Amino acid sequence: MIAYLARRFLASALILIGVTMVTFALAFLMPADPVRQIAGRNATPETVESIRHQLGLDRPVPEQYATYLGHLAEGDLGHSYIQKTDVGQLIMSRLPATLLLMLGAIFFELAIGIPLGILAAARRGKADRAIMILAFAGVSTPQFVVGLVLLYLLAYLAGWFPMSGYGSLGHLILPALTLGIGGGGWYARILRSSLVEVLRQDYIRTARAKGLTERAVVIVHALRNALLPVVAMVGLDIGTFMGGAVVVESVYGWPGIGQLAWQAIQRLDIPIIMGVTLVAAIAIVIGNLIADLVTPLIDPRIRLR
Amino acid sequence: MGEAWKRFRRDRLALGAFAAVLLLTTVALAAPWLAPYDPAQQFFDGLTLEGAPLPPSARFWLGTDLLGRDLLSRLIYGARTSLMIGVAANSAAVALGALVGVIAGYLQGPVGFVLMRFTDLMIAFPALLLAIALAAIFAPSLWIVALVIALVNWVQVARIIYTETTGLAARDYIEATRALGAAWPRIVFRHILPHLAPTLLVWGTLGIATTVLLEATLSFLGIGVRPPTPSWGGIIYESQSYFLTAPWLVFFPGAAILLLALSFNLVGDALRDAFDPTGRGRGG
Numbered sequence: 001m002i003a004y005l006a007r008r009f010l011a012s013a014l015i016l017i018g019v020t021m022v023t024f025a026l027a028f029l030m031p032a033d034p035v036r037q038i039a040g041r042n043a044t045p046e047t048v049e050s051i052r053h054q055l056g057l058d059r060p061v062p063e064q065y066a067t068y069l070g071h072l073a074e075g076d077l078g079h080s081y082i083q084k085t086d087v088g089q090l091i092m093s094r095l096p097a098t099l100l101l102m103l104g105a106i107f108f109e110l111a112i113g114i115p116l117g118i119l120a121a122a123r124r125g126k127a128d129r130a131i132m133i134l135a136f137a138g139v140s141t142p143q144f145v146v147g148l149v150l151l152y153l154l155a156y157l158a159g160w161f162p163m164s165g166y167g168s169l170g171h172l173i174l175p176a177l178t179l180g181i182g183g184g185g186w187y188a189r190i191l192r193s194s195l196v197e198v199l200r201q202d203y204i205r206t207a208r209a210k211g212l213t214e215r216a217v218v219i220v221h222a223l224r225n226a227l228l229p230v231v232a233m234v235g236l237d238i239g240t241f242m243g244g245a246v247v248v249e250s251v252y253g254w255p256g257i258g259q260l261a262w263q264a265i266q267r268l269d270i271p272i273i274m275g276v277t278l279v280a281a282i283a284i285v286i287g288n289l290i291a292d293l294v295t296p297l298i299d300p301r302i303r304l305r
Numbered sequence: 306m307g308e309a310w311k312r313f314r315r316d317r318l319a320l321g322a323f324a325a326v327l328l329l330t331t332v333a334l335a336a337p338w339l340a341p342y343d344p345a346q347q348f349f350d351g352l353t354l355e356g357a358p359l360p361p362s363a364r365f366w367l368g369t370d371l372l373g374r375d376l377l378s379r380l381i382y383g384a385r386t387s388l389m390i391g392v393a394a395n396s397a398a399v400a401l402g403a404l405v406g407v408i409a410g411y412l413q414g415p416v417g418f419v420l421m422r423f424t425d426l427m428i429a430f431p432a433l434l435l436a437i438a439l440a441a442i443f444a445p446s447l448w449i450v451a452l453v454i455a456l457v458n459w460v461q462v463a464r465i466i467y468t469e470t471t472g473l474a475a476r477d478y479i480e481a482t483r484a485l486g487a488a489w490p491r492i493v494f495r496h497i498l499p500h501l502a503p504t505l506l507v508w509g510t511l512g513i514a515t516t517v518l519l520e521a522t523l524s525f526l527g528i529g530v531r532p533p534t535p536s537w538g539g540i541i542y543e544s545q546s547y548f549l550t551a552p553w554l555v556f557f558p559g560a561a562i563l564l565l566a567l568s569f570n571l572v573g574d575a576l577r578d579a580f581d582p583t584g585r586g587r588g589g
Contacts, residue, residue, distance in 0.1 A: 011425070018426040029442055129318065136574070140566035142518050144525045144541065145559035152552050243431035247522055261434055262526070265441045273438060280431040288429075 019281040023274045078271035087275035098256035102241035108180020113187020121195035138185030147178040147251035164253035175252040195226040232291040239287025243280025312579040319575030325568040333384040340378035348373045379535040386536040390520045395512040397455035402462025410470025427460045440528040503580040511573030514566040
């Protein structure tokens with residue numbers, strides 16, 4: 001167990017170092033020169049050189065990378081030259097909106113996916129088929145189409161929800177539902193196949209032989225063991241949503257990390273792009289780790305190796 | 306293979322989806338003959354007197370867009386863009402993923418370790434964010450968009466092929482081939498890769514759905530295929546500001562994307578079941 005944890009943490013740490021190398025390389029790929037962004041168009045060559053020197057961009061690349069890592073170790077994600085703000089602070093200011101959207105999205109994913117998955121596995125036959133087509137349709141519709149259609153029907157025609165913005169529960173529902181419809185499709189499919197597997201096992205036959213109703217067999221006995229992949233999936237989703245939902249945030253004007261990233265990409269604001277990518281990658285690595293560590297708590301048969 | 310085809314043929318839903326794939330492919334190929342108008346032509350009578358797009362009518366079956374162009378013709382030509390990028394990007398992703406997975410899985414050792422840690426690293430990146438950043442960096446064209454999508458999407462294939470290859474590499478016939486003195490590239494490409502054909506076919510189909518959705522998303526953000534080329538995501542991007550008064554400009558292209566992605570997903574899923582009737586590999 002301890003050895004497993006140590007290995008798992010070491011692997012995650014290695015991945016994170018690799019991630020910093022890629023985000024660092026991203027800065028060199030960008031077709032924008034941060035020095036020019038600061039100095040403006042009409043700067044003299046001397047000014048340009050002195051800013052370049054101040055930023056440390058005239059030093060050798062390995063040294064720049066070491067400085068970058070040093071700053072990161074101190075929790076310093078850098079400074080946006082365009083917004084003239086600390087990147088860490090910018091991301092922190094977007095965090096509440098992102099966390100809220102994440103919670104809402106996971107709520108709808110589970111609220112849609114779990115009942116559909118149970119229904120499909122318990123009924124089989126025609127109902128199963130119909131539900132699986134529905135789940136596939138959810139997965140096959142781009143988020144922006146779901147978002148715009150919901151916006152048109154529920155916000156514009158029906159007037160039940162505000163068109164866009166942030167601040168009340170009403171603002172949260174449509175963006176969260178948009179994310180939940182796509183994710184719910186995946187959850188339904190995963191839960192169905194896991195339930196079908198569990199329902200084949202001997203202890204289920206015993207439960208049925210005891211004369212339990214099918215509902216009790218599925219909900220009380222089978223579901224608990226079948227939920228495992230769903231829990232793992234929630235762990236992965238936490239990681240994914242932490243990076244922001246660029247498309248949904250853009251459709252609904254939701255002020256989360258995704259919007260920050262998208263605006264930064266459009267302006268080629270390199271430090272913000274690097275910071276958001278790094279934070280998102282860290283969240284995904286941690287989400288993976290949580291998913292791996294939580295599974296044996298739910299199902300003791302799974303031993304950590 | 307023959308058995309699998311028989312099972313696939315019995316699946317009516319899969320056949321329906323397969324028919325939809327064929328239909329959309331035909332539409333894309335025959336676009337110049339099927340489209341009622343030139344997709345780039347701006348009709349003088351394609352806008353209201355106030356300059357707003359027209360709803361569906363007998364002259365313009367699906368209505369017109371902001372510039373007075375025929376939406377149906379643009380959708381028909383848009384099928385070309387979607388399918389071309391979908392097939393090209395996904396083939397590249399599957400080829401790259403298969404190559405990495407099969408080499409890492411067979412060679413193991415330091416090469417395998419480095420390759421698989423690299424895929425771990427790629428999985429840690431938020432795929433959409435990475436694709437958006439890359440697409441924004443490189444001036445997008447049809448092929449750049451396909452390349453960006455391929456760069457983001459090969460990882461999953463690499464992982465699956467890696468697992469399957471490690472299983473195959475332990476088999477006796479591979480051991481025997483090695484004993485006969487075959488070099489590793491020969492073993493990998495002649496004796497292992499052919500056994501992976503079903504997996505590659507399944508991912509070659511399912512992956513197209515993912516690719517089409519990603520292309521639509523990039524185009525919707527305005528960093529996909531460049532404007533004069535009709536693209537379904539791009540049509541929605543152009544008409545976003547008008548969509549409350551002209552919702553057909555979002556509904557019809559949206560339905561087209563859904564139809565294409567859903568068909569490829571259903572065909573791919575049915576192929577997976579057909580190759581793996583016990584359902585061992587199901588889920589996901």
